[in-house]
Amino acid sequence: MNIFISDTGTGVSKENIKNLFSEFGSVTLVVSSKYTQSNKEFWWLIMTEPSDANNAILTLNGSIYQNNKICVSKALLTVR
Numbered sequence: 250m251n252i253f254i255s256d257t258g259t260g261v262s263k264e265n266i267k268n269l270f271s272e273f274g275s276v277t278l279v280v281s282s283k284y285t286q287s288n289k290e291f292w293w294l295i296m297t298e299p300s301d302a303n304n305a306i307l308t309l310n311g312s313i314y315q316n317n318k319i320c321v322s323k324a325l326l327t328v329r
Contacts, residue, residue, distance in 0.1 A: 250302035251324035254292040258317040266292050269314065274301025293324055 254266065263279045270276050275297040283290045296302035302323075310321040 250296055250299045251326070252294050252296060252302055252306060253322050253324040253326075254294070255289070255320045256317055257290060257292065257319055258315060259290065261290065261292075261315060265315075266294060269309070270294055270296065270305050273305035273308070274298050293326070 252270070257266075263281060266281075267276050267279050273296070276294055277297055278295040280293045281290055282293075296305065306321050306323060309319065312319060312321075
């Protein structure tokens, strides 16, 4: 299942995101995109099991990660 993550702030690495979501299950891909005008970074990742992905979304959405309240949701676009 594809997941979208926003509002992580700056200084978060691909490895940070992978480690955070790996607590819920297998992560097969992590991709980032930076919006340079506002210095915001967005993340997409793929988790192998939909149930693990749903659990991660429910648990992490609205949680505080590295002093930022992150938004986590099912991605509307497919990451490959």
